[in-house]
Every structure is written in structure tokens, then in C-alpha cells.
Amino acid sequence: MKAIDIDRQFLRDTLLGLLEVPSPTGMTDNVVQYVCEKLNELGVSYEVTRRGAIRANLPGKVHSPDRAIAAHLDTLGAMVKNLKPNGRLEVVSVGTWPARSAEGARVTLFSDGGRQYRGTLMPLKASGHVFGKQVDSQEASWSNLELRLDEQVASKADLQQLEIHTGDMIAVDPQPEFLKNGFWVSRFLDDKAGVAAxxxxxxxxxxxxAELPMDCHLLFTISEETGAGASHILHGDVAELLAVDNGTIAPGQNTSEYGVTITMQDSSGPFDWYLTRRLIFISQTYGIEHSRDVFNYYRSDAAAAVEAGNDIRTALICFALDGSHGYERTHEKSLVAVARLISLYMQSGPMFERDKAAIGPLADFPDDQSEWDETEFNDTKLLPSED
Structure with a gap:
């Protein structure tokens, strides 16, 4: 393995480009096109599933077993539930996110035939001049939100005249602001920042x-925010799956605000002992700022892949994210750290020789994970020695 320089300008430009493309779950075709164009520019071959998930291919010395690294292209959004008599629109969320984060958001409604309308997600009691203190006491919930279109509409008939329907998709403006001090603020850094990294x-x-010891697949999934994630894009030769997503900065968490966070467990359970400690060892060896964390209310592409029946080792690394599923903030240093760790992980060998087969004898099964030492595995050539 060797440390490789990370192109920060490419990272920034790619993330901004991704943020410019609306991609709530269920409406991801345009962002799939964008990422495929990026892969074409890089000269990376890829395949696309019938719904649009991308599996790109980086060939290595060994074709089986191979590994995969996943990040998701879909974001949170909303959908029209009903056309209201007052010319407003009842909405429901796409993905799980708090209504209080949606209040006041500027949005685009996408209707049939390519029609687009601008508007704002408003609380039902929005004006203090009318409702007084009730604007503060009204519960923040999706049932207390409505979409106010910037059109001359005052009735259900007016909305129908615009050919607006139940089920029309609503994409929220990301409103990115990238500061010179390295703080990057926007909606939907989850997980477009992971994709950019x-x-x-x-x-x-x-x-x-750089020489890759084994094939590496880059997976760009399109339904992580609604739970499906990487459940539908793996193939049988994949022995390791590394998910790249956000790490939450909040009281009681141990996420690294300017480095990479290696997740030990999320709501789906612990990640693979050996693969997780491989990532910790790489970070320690190459001086990548990092921390370990546990997330109670969190799942990722990795969980979906295991729940779909794949017998694979999984791990999750995260960039820092303050205000997840709201108006989010990260730092350039954190994304650079994530990119560095990914580039080194790609150069590492298989965790174990036995992983090339789904089932094997006890004889070549690891002896005792509590005594496992990465440096010993370098010596026994189960993974390549450092250059």
C-alpha cells in the first residue's frame, strides 16, 4: 500500500455537481447519469441495474474474492398526497426526516410531462400575525405541513388545471454554501459527500x-433512504462490503469532526470485527485522523446487504455531519480523510484466504479474534506487506 494525494478541487467540484442534481428516492435517473459521466471521465467501466443502481469495476490481481464499496445517490424528499380545497398541497415525506427540518424549505414539484413548479413547504399555522403564539405551539409533523406553490391557485380545480397529481415528486433545494475555512454546508451531504469522496x-x-490486490466494485445505490440500499446489487464473489455514509455529531457521540469515523455498531448490530480493525490499523499506520463510534438510530447500505441474505464482512466509515437530515454541515478535512482511507483500503488484500469460498472447514477459520493482530497477518502474507 502507498499513500496517495487527494485532489481537493475535484472533491469540491464533484460534490457541488452532485448537489445540483435533484435526486429524492424514486427520482434518481438524472444523478445516475451524472455519476456515469464521471466514471466515463475517469475511464472506469460500469454496469447499471434496471432501476439505475451503478456497479463500477476496478480490476485487481485476483478476481475472486472481491470487495465492494458503497455510497448512496438518493436523498430525502417529499411527495404530494392530496390536492387541498384552498389550493395548497398535502405532502408526505420520502425517507425518514423530521418535519421541523422541512419547514420553510424551498422546493421544486415535478409533475407529468416534465412540468416543474416552485414552492415552499409551510406549517399550517405559519403567520404570527394571524395565529399568535400558536405558531410556536403547533406540533412539528408532516400532517401539519403543506406545500404553497408560487402559482395563482386558490382551489383544487386550479391545481388540477396545472395538471398536478397525487404522487408528484417534490425535491428540496440543497442551498450549498462552501466556506473558505473548509466548512461545507448544504442539505443532502448525506450521502452525496460520501459519493464525492x-x-x-x-x-x-x-x-x-496503484496496484489493487483484488477486484473492487464501486456501488452507487438509489434507495438507501427508504431501506433497500445495497440489497439488490451485489454478486456472489463479494466477500467484503464497505459502506460510506455520514457520522452524526451530537452530544453522546464520538464522531471525528475533522477526520473519518469508523463505526463499530449501528442499529443493525456490530460490524465485522476483522474488517473494522483493518480500517483502524490503516488509519493508525498512515496517520489518518479517526475515531470510533456507535450509532443507535442508524442503518446503512451494509445492513440492507446483510439482511438480503449476503454472507459478507461489512464495515461502515463516515464523514462528519452536524445536523443530519436537516441543513447539514461537514468539513473538507473530514472528506479528505475518508477519501484517503478508501484509497488505502482499495490497495489492501483480502482479509483471509478462506474468504474466497463461502463455506470452508474449521481448520482455516480464525483462531481467536481477541488476540488478532494485523501486523501478524502481514507477516503470514494473508494481506500484502507495506511497501
Whole structure:
């Protein structure tokens, strides 16, 4: 393995480009096109599922077993539930996110035939001049939100005249602001920042002509926010899956605000002992700022892959994220750290020789995980030695 320079300008530009493309779950075709164009620019081959998930391919010395690294393209959003008599629209969320984070958001409604309408997600009691203190006491819930379109509509008939229907998709403006001090603020950094870091790491590995010991698949999923994630894009040769997503900054959490966070467990349970400690070892060896954390109310592409029946080792690394599923903030240093770790992980060998087969004898099963030492595995050539 060797450390590789990370192109920060490419990281920034790629993330901004991703944020410009609306992609709530269920409406991801345009962002799939964007990522495929990026892969074409990098010279990376890829395949696309019938619904649009992307599996890109970086060839290595060994074709089986291979590994996969996943990040999701879909974001939170909303959908029209009903056309209201007053010309407003009842809405429901796409993905799980708090209504208080949606209040006041500027949005675009996408209707049939390519029609687009601008509007704002408003609480039912929005004006203090009318409702007084009730604007503060009204519960923040999706049932207490409505979409106010910037059109001359005052009735259900007016909305029908615009050919607006139940089920029309609503995309929320990301409103990105990238500051010179490295703080990057926007909606939907989850997980477009992870996608940008993965593409940037790929660029670094390719330009450095780094040798990959095993095939590596880059998975860009399209329904993580609604739970499906990487359940539908793996194939049988994948022995390891690394998910890249956000790490929450909040009281009681241990997320690294300017580095990478290696997740030990989320709501689906512990991640693979060996793969997780491989990532910790790489971070320690190459001086990547990192921390370990546990997330109670969190699941990722990795959980969906295991729940779909895949017998694979999984791990989750995260970039820092303050205000997840709201108006989010990260720092450039954190995304660079994630990209560095990905680029080094791509260069590491299989965890164990036995992983090339789904089932094997006890004889080649690890002896005792509590005594496992990465440096010993370097010595026994179960993973490549450091250059």
C-alpha cells in the first residue's frame, strides 16, 4: 500500500455537481447519469441495474474474492398526497426526516410531462400575525405541513388545471454554501459527500497507477433512504462490503469532526470485527485522523446487504455531519480523510484466504479474534506487506 494525494478541487467540484442534481428516492435517473459521466471521465467501466443502481469495476490481481464499496445517490424528499380545497398541497415525506427540518424549505414539484413548479413547504399555522403564539405551539409533523406553490391557485380545480397529481415528486433545494475555512454546508451531504469522496479516492488510485490486490466494485445505490440500499446489487464473489455514509455529531457521540469515523455498531448490530480493525490499523499506520463510534438510530447500505441474505464482512466509515437530515454541515478535512482511507483500503488484500469460498472447514477459520493482530497477518502474507 502507498499513500496517495487527494485532489481537493475535484472533491469540491464533484460534490457541488452532485448537489445540483435533484435526486429524492424514486427520482434518481438524472444523478445516475451524472455519476456515469464521471466514471466515463475517469475511464472506469460500469454496469447499471434496471432501476439505475451503478456497479463500477476496478480490476485487481485476483478476481475472486472481491470487495465492494458503497455510497448512496438518493436523498430525502417529499411527495404530494392530496390536492387541498384552498389550493395548497398535502405532502408526505420520502425517507425518514423530521418535519421541523422541512419547514420553510424551498422546493421544486415535478409533475407529468416534465412540468416543474416552485414552492415552499409551510406549517399550517405559519403567520404570527394571524395565529399568535400558536405558531410556536403547533406540533412539528408532516400532517401539519403543506406545500404553497408560487402559482395563482386558490382551489383544487386550479391545481388540477396545472395538471398536478397525487404522487408528484417534490425535491428540496440543497442551498450549498462552501466556506473558505473548509466548512461545507448544504442539505443532502448525506450521502452525496460520501459519493464525492468515493469518486475522488478512485481518481487518486487510478492516477497513481496503484496496484489493487483484488477486484473492487464501486456501488452507487438509489434507495438507501427508504431501506433497500445495497440489497439488490451485489454478486456472489463479494466477500467484503464497505459502506460510506455520514457520522452524526451530537452530544453522546464520538464522531471525528475533522477526520473519518469508523463505526463499530449501528442499529443493525456490530460490524465485522476483522474488517473494522483493518480500517483502524490503516488509519493508525498512515496517520489518518479517526475515531470510533456507535450509532443507535442508524442503518446503512451494509445492513440492507446483510439482511438480503449476503454472507459478507461489512464495515461502515463516515464523514462528519452536524445536523443530519436537516441543513447539514461537514468539513473538507473530514472528506479528505475518508477519501484517503478508501484509497488505502482499495490497495489492501483480502482479509483471509478462506474468504474466497463461502463455506470452508474449521481448520482455516480464525483462531481467536481477541488476540488478532494485523501486523501478524502481514507477516503470514494473508494481506500484502507495506511497501
Amino acid at each position: 468515493l469518486l475522488t479516492a478512485t481518481k487518486a488510485v487510478l492516477e497513481a497507477k
